[in-house]
Amino acid sequence: MVSFCLQISVPSEHREKEFAMEHGSATDSSSSTFSLMDEDHTLANSVRYTLNQDPRVIFCGYSIPHPSENKVNIRVQTTGDPAKDVLKDGFQNLMVMCQHVRSTFGKAVDDFRANESPERMKIDTP
Amino acid sequence: MSSKVSALDMPDVPMGQLPEHLHLQRTRVVCKADAPVHTEGIQYSGAYASIGVDNSVGVDSFCKSFKVKVVRLTKEEIEFDMIGIDASLANAFRRILIAEVPTMAIEKVLMVNNTSVVADEVLAHRLGLIPLNADPRLFEYLSENDAPNERNTIVYKLDVSCKKGSPRVTVKSDQLKWLPHGSELQMDSHDISSKAKSYTSFSCIQDSLPEFSKKPLGVKFDDIIIAKLGPGQAIELEAHAVKGIGKMHAKWSPVATAWYRMLPEIALLKEVTGADAEKLVKKCPVNVFDIEDIGNAGGKKAVVANPRTCTLCRECIRGVNEELVELRRVKDHFIFTIESTGALSPEELFIEAVKILEDKCDRVISELS
Ligand code: SF4
Numbered sequence: 001m002v003s004f005c006l007q008i009s010v011p012s013e014h015r016e017k018e019f020a021m022e023h024g025s026a027t028d029s030s031s032s033t034f035s036l037m038d039e040d041h042t043l044a045n046s047v048r049y050t051l052n053q054d055p056r057v058i059f060c061g062y063s064i065p066h067p068s069e070n071k072v073n074i075r076v077q078t079t080g081d082p083a084k085d086v087l088k089d090g091f092q093n094l095m096v097m098c099q100h101v102r103s104t105f106g107k108a109v110d111d112f113r114a115n116e117s118p119e120r121m122k123i124d125t126p
Numbered sequence: 127m128s129s130k131v132s133a134l135d136m137p138d139v140p141m142g143q144l145p146e147h148l149h150l151q152r153t154r155v156v157c158k159a160d161a162p163v164h165t166e167g168i169q170y171s172g173a174y175a176s177i178g179v180d181n182s183v184g185v186d187s188f189c190k191s192f193k194v195k196v197v198r199l200t201k202e203e204i205e206f207d208m209i210g211i212d213a214s215l216a217n218a219f220r221r222i223l224i225a226e227v228p229t230m231a232i233e234k235v236l237m238v239n240n241t242s243v244v245a246d247e248v249l250a251h252r253l254g255l256i257p258l259n260a261d262p263r264l265f266e267y268l269s270e271n272d273a274p275n276e277r278n279t280i281v282y283k284l285d286v287s288c289k290k291g292s293p294r295v296t297v298k299s300d301q302l303k304w305l306p307h308g309s310e311l312q313m314d315s316h317d318i319s320s321k322a323k324s325y326t327s328f329s330c331i332q333d334s335l336p337e338f339s340k341k342p343l344g345v346k347f348d349d350i351i352i353a354k355l356g357p358g359q360a361i362e363l364e365a366h367a368v369k370g371i372g373k374m375h376a377k378w379s380p381v382a383t384a385w386y387r388m389l390p391e392i393a394l395l396k397e398v399t400g401a402d403a404e405k406l407v408k409k410c411p412v413n414v415f416d417i418e419d420i421g422n423a424g425g426k427k428a429v430v431a432n433p434r435t436c437t438l439c440r441e442c443i444r445g446v447n448e449e450l451v452e453l454r455r456v457k458d459h460f461i462f463t464i465e466s467t468g469a470l471s472p473e474e475l476f477i478e479a480v481k482i483l484e485d486k487c488d489r490v491i492s493e494l495s
């Protein structure tokens with residue numbers, strides 16, 4: 001009965017679980033490179049920012065080794081603390097910042113709604 | 127800024143504070159006639175360590191200084207100011223809004239009959255782009271091994287025809303009918319004895335579920351033209367919508383667009399008076415400048431009245447030999463605009479986007495520990 005079946009987009013590759021792999025020296029834990037699968041500039045650039053704000057970090061940068069590979073490498077060098085812990089704190093800080101952005105944004109929207117004049121509300125509601 | 131001053135002649139800067147020119151470099155992009163300068167964000171906490179200035183913004187001080195102000199909010203659009211955040215985060219939110227906030231969109235089209243001039247694949251693509259009025263948070267992803275069920279698939283039917291001898295018919299999106307029972311088409315089966323199976327396996331009727339009974343899963347806008355039928359032509363098809371993200375295909379992107387710009391700041395380097403002031407005010411096409419009277423003598427002076435509207439056309443600094451105006455952008459003040467395609471309201475979209483970034487962090491943290 002059905003003559004034709006079309007799939008519009010490419011079949012979804014199933015999202016592999018993201019994993020962090022370390023390339024670093026065995027003796028020096030203070031500098032390592034971490035590979036994150038299925039991530040890109042979105043996460044890497046944000047965490048680079050929070051890491052750079054950490055005074056324990058001497059150097060931090062990221063790269064995407066190849067554009068058709070869904071992978072990003074994050075390099076962290078610290079003043080002595082294990083790079084892994086510092087990276088974890090970087091993500092922790094990023095998360096706290098996001099939570100703050102979310103609550104602040106929510107409040108700002110509520111404030112805006114509260115201050116809106118009743119006439120405008122009428123136009124906006126269906 | 128134009129005349130060079132010897133470092134020895136510069137006034138002393140109090141300890142722990144950046145000298146003015148470095149502060150300007152850190153916090154402003156300056157748009158020169160040919161290109162902008164100081165575009166980079168200075169993120170490294172020790173960037174100014176040699177002059178005893180701490181460049182880090184701790185989480186606490188970020189929380190204290192971060193501000194959001196909503197400028198405009200309608201059903202489809204929001205404009206708000208984000209103040210005190212780095213470009214890397216603002217850009218992360220923008221990227222997530224465009225590519226990673228999920229929505230529902232038509233993914234599979236089962237063509238029963240199509241005698242219209244629109245080719246099957248073109249028609250399927252057009253259907254995919256129609257915004258659906260379905261909250262993606264109530265659905266699950268359909269993975270490869272899953273059977274399509276009431277929790278991951280929405281089924282629509284389109285059955286239109288144009289009778290011979292009648293005028294042409296325009297097929298609009300409101301003719302897509304939601305099928306809460308699931309697919310009505312039977313799968314071809316070689317085994318005659320087995321019961322015919324439909325293309326979906328719904329365990330219950332979708333509109334009996336409390337979340338969908340009040341809000342039918344129709345299309346968001348019912349006047350989108352899908353095709354035009356001439357006399358004797360017909361389209362019969364079934365469309366299956368699933369959850370997805372914009373990274374996969376742009377039809378799943380929840381925003382028409384999401385973008386930001388930095389707040390313009392326009393500085394008059396000298397006092398501009400008289401005829402020069404008139405000239406400057408006339409130059410700007412969006413009326414950034416205004417005239418102010420000085421004293422009672424009828425003197426006039428140019429002032430910056432509406433820096434926010436500046437489009438950076440650079441007309442005011444074009445071809446002048448003497449620099450009067452400096453165009454700047456504030457690096458940590460973003461004017462963010464989100465236009466929703468309709469599935470979620472724009473303010474919900476932003477909150478979802480921030481949540482997605484949080485989830486990403488959470489995932490990595492749990493991998494690392
Ligand atoms: S750059 Fe253009 S819009 Fe901005 S102030 Fe100058 S003339 Fe006006």
